[in-house]
Ligand SMILES: Nc1ncnc2c1ncn2[C@@H]1O[C@H](COP(=O)(O)OP(=O)(O)OP(=O)(O)O)[C@@H](O)[C@H]1O
Ligand SMILES: O=P(O)(O)OC[C@H]1O[C@H](OP(=O)(O)OP(=O)(O)O)[C@H](O)[C@@H]1O
């Protein structure tokens with residue numbers, strides 16, 4: 001049995017009751033009208049890309065599949081529904097609810113981590129109308145934030161560049177525990193390298209990274225004694241009896257070095273104690289937050305004194321974190337100091353020590369740093385990333401497109417809100433240069449587009465916008481991820497690392513003008529000529545003709 005092989009959702013709060021009341025009232029009305037088993041098709045899609053961009057990353061699919069694979073309404077929940085719905089609701093309905101599962105539901109979806117575009121279904125859900133209706137809210141809940149935050153992460157990756165290390169530091173600012181865990185998971189999927197969130201790292205196998213806080217530095221007083229036991233060199237062959245003294249020797253050497261002299265005099269001794277103490281605790285991975293007192297006059301020289309003492313015993317320091325001030329300027333000053341130390345004392349690699357920047361970073365500040373010129377290797381990003389401060393929601397919707405094999409349309413005064421009817425197949429067509437050129441929707445019974453065969457692609461709502469395309473490659477977007485007991489083979493749910501790789505690879509494959517922050521070019525989304533005609537036939541059919549007075 002397929003349902004037994006797939007674990008339940010990560011968050012145990014994700015149950016059939018994690019929904020809006022109206023899904024159950026509609027289920028009752030479908031049942032009462034003996035319509036509940038009618039075969040239906042719903043599309044899950046969004047209408048506008050978030051963050052003023054022209055692309056979105058699809059995420060949340062695995063959690064949806066875990067949800068339906070385990071969909072059962074338990075006795076306590078049935079009792080709660082019975083007391084919540086009007087007393088006129090018949091007992092037999094609750095018997096019906098007790099018996100439902102998703103064995104007669106099928107889900108076709110775009111692969112998780114894919115770059116996706118407005119109007120193209122991310123998921124196509126087929127099954128008895130009352131059951132599929134019950135999936136609307138939980139699916140939207142599982143996909144909307146996941147895709148939004150994955151897109152936010154991807155956008156930070158695009159602006160930071162491939163070579164930068166991106167650390168997600170958002171748990172403390174996230175919207176509650178699920179917001180925090182989900183953000184860590186989907187930021188990784190969207191291209192971050194690591195998280196500071198220990199629980200998320202354990203749950204999903206995300207690399208775990210971190211530095212230390214200002215509290216650690218300010219907890220030391222200049223008069224504190226450092227508890228020091230002799231410590232061993234990295235090769236285990238020598239022992240250092242007086243590491244504190246060695247650090248002081250190095251600080252004096254730095255102070256006496258002509259090329260470094262101008263930048264600092266006496267440094268903060270309590271900060272030096274904090275760094276020394278941290279180095280003794282983590283000699284192979286010494287990182288220091290250098291902005292507690294004064295980056296240039298204290299933090300950097302203190303860090304270098306400790307790093308050089310470690311170097312004498314074969315340990316390579318990890319680097320620094322800057323968490324305030326002008327990050328472009330301070331990173332350049334830090335790099336200049338590191339390079340001077342490398343040159344003066346002949347310590348290979350010292351000039352390349354990792355500089356991490358944090359403090360209220362977002363796409364805009366990273367872009368500003370790029371414009372100014374900086375020496376940051378790694379960004380730690382929290383609030384703006386995980387809360388999706390620039391845009392708090394993605395507007396995925398779940399619309400009926402077919403019932404009893406009849407196509408259905410939802411009209412709106414606003415053309416962008418008119419739904420695209422009928423059970424559809426979706427394809428990505430690639431052009432001569434290897435870039436994806438257009439996403440094409442067709443009816444399921446139409447012949448699919450073929451490589452090197454010219455096909456007309458039409459804007460679904462604008463008669464004038466149409467173009468022929470001779471694809472060099474065709475990729476079908478919607479694949480079966482849940483087939484219930486229909487026997488249709490289904491796709492495997494890949495591990496998160498594979499999903500992340502797909503996301504990065506697809507972003508790299510996209511034409512750069514779709515990715516740019518300012519005035520990006522919209523990607524083309526179209527329908528076949530046949531589907532275009534059907535949309536407009538149904539539109540005319542369903543729209544009442546007005547009477548002029
Ligand atoms: N070179 C830069 N260009 C653009 N923005 C920057 C640059 N350096 C830092 N920033 C951003 O400017 C803001 C500075 O924050 P703020 O004015 O609160 O000062 P601060 O550096 O945090 O000072 P403190 O913590 O010492 O009070 C942060 O959002 C940071 O990301
Ligand atoms: O700035 P964010 O992108 O949210 O990244 C996380 C922040 O959290 C930590 O400090 P915290 O904000 O708790 O204190 P601070 O503002 O005094 O540095 C850290 O030093 C970062 O600044």
Ligand SMILES: O=C(O)c1cccnc1
Nearest residue numbers: 169196209210211212380
């Ligand atoms: O490890 C860090 O440096 C960190 C973690 C969370 C928030 N701010 C910083």
Ligand SMILES: [Mg+2]
Nearest residue numbers: 358359360383
């Ligand atoms: Mg802060």
